[in-house]
Amino acid sequence: xxxxxxxxxxxxxxxxxIPKLCYNSAMFEADFQSILLAPMRIFLMAAAGYFFVKARIxxxxxxxxxxxxxxxxxxxxxxxxxxxxxxxxxAYGNWWVFPLLGVGVSxxxxxxxxxxxxxLKKKETKNEFLSLCxxxxxxxxxxxxxxxxxxxxxxxxxxxxxxxxxxxFNFLVWSLGANLIRGKSRFAMRWEDLYNPPLVATAxxxxxxFFGLNxxxxxxxxxxxxxxxxxxxxxxxxxxxxSLAMIKIGDDTFKxxxxxxVLFKLFLFPFLTLVLLWALKIRSLWGLLLMIQAAAPSAVxxxxxAKYYKKDERFINQAVFYTHVIGxxxxxxxxxxYQRLAG
Numbered sequence: 069x070x071x072x073x074x075x076x077x078x079x080x081x082x083x084x085x086i087p088k089l090c091y092n093s094a095m096f097e098a099d100f101q102s103i104l105l106a107p108m109r110i111f112l113m114a115a116a117g118y119f120f121v122k123a124r125i126x127x128x129x130x131x132x133x134x135x136x137x138x139x140x141x142x143x144x145x146x147x148x149x150x151x152x153x154x155x156x157x158x159a160y161g162n163w164w165v166f167p168l169l170g171v172g173v174s175x176x177x178x179x180x181x182x183x184x185x186x187x188l189k190k191k192e193t194k195n196e197f198l199s200l201c202x203x204x205x206x207x208x209x210x211x212x213x214x215x216x217x218x219x220x221x222x223x224x225x226x227x228x229x230x231x232x233x234x235x236x237f238n239f240l241v242w243s244l245g246a247n248l249i250r251g252k253s254r255f256a257m258r259w260e261d262l263y264n265p266p267l268v269a270t271a272x273x274x275x276x277x278f279f280g281l282n283x284x285x286x287x288x289x290x291x292x293x294x295x296x297x298x299x300x301x302x303x304x305x306x307x308x309x310x311s312l313a314m315i316k317i318g319d320d321t322f323k324x325x326x327x328x329x330v331l332f333k334l335f336l337f338p339f340l341t342l343v344l345l346w347a348l349k350i351r352s353l354w355g356l357l358l359m360i361q362a363a364a365p366s367a368v369x370x371x372x373x374a375k376y377y378k379k380d381e382r383f384i385n386q387a388v389f390y391t392h393v394i395g396x397x398x399x400x401x402x403x404x405x406y407q408r409l410a411g
Contacts, residue, residue, distance in 0.1 A: 117309025144269035146297030170236025
């Protein structure tokens with residue numbers, strides 16, 4: 069099964085609801101080995117970028133060019149295609165809840181992480197630390213996890229939840245997240261900060277869908293957009309892996325900061341989320357979405373942003389690398405715990 073739902077999948081979906089997870093009926097089958105497969109795919113794609121750059125087959129300037137193409141073409145095309153072909157306001161009456169969740173999860177991570185600034189040896193890494201704690205791999209990993217642990221009908225529904233969640237997430241990561249990485253005050257928001265390709269693609273796509281103009285876009289045009297969008301995941305991971313090849317993974321310059329990031333992002337934050345979901349008795353696909361997002365490693369997008377704005381990306385690259393590697397173990401643990409508690 070493809071991780072991207074087809075048009076026929078989406079048309080058969082009912083309006084948003086909060087379905088009860090019936091674990092005994094195999095609606096959610098999570099085990100360590102199956103959940104491990106999703107982040108392992110991501111890790112292997114990054115390994116390819118690492119090898120090609122380390123072997124000097126791909127030079128640094130080519131990697132920078134790939135990153136620019138990713139931000140300005142591939143990622144906007146992926147966003148546009150998903151909304152123009154798979155989203156309707158009529159089918160998802162409560163669609164606005166999910167962008168708010170996308171914003172809320174990141175802001176919760178940001179504000180809680182503020183408490184742990186004291187753990188940083190290098191205070192100049194504060195903004196990078198906050199961004200790594202606030203923003204997770206909210207698209208690729210959740211889509212792959214949903215494909216693995218959910219049957220087709222529930223997986224298709226979860227896919228659209230993730231796409232809608234990404235509306236709020238992309239808005240925040242390319243505005244607040246970009247400001248943090250660029251060293252600006254998080255509150256120094258200007259309209260100019262929102263003029264970047266991913267956010268523009270999201271806004272224009274929603275406007276086009278709202279007025280029904282996507283019906284007039286020729287199929288061959290959407291085919292081209294789909295093909296470019298399909299390049300997003302492999303190219304993004306190639307760029308991350310290639311960026312890691314240009315630094316020393318074993319370099320302990322940011323050892324304390326990376327340790328703090330890993331402990332917060334992979335253990336403390338998902339634990340707090342797990343406790344909250346249990347306390348509120350949220351046993352639905354919504355709860356599963358929040359658990360997946362909370363347990364996901366730091367966002368690959370942060371490396372893309374740092375490179376796009378030509379900022380020092382050493383700390384971010386290492387943190388993204390280690391949260392993905394250690395996340396191979398922590399991710400299955402928290403999803404299995406949620407399965408047990410919610411059952």
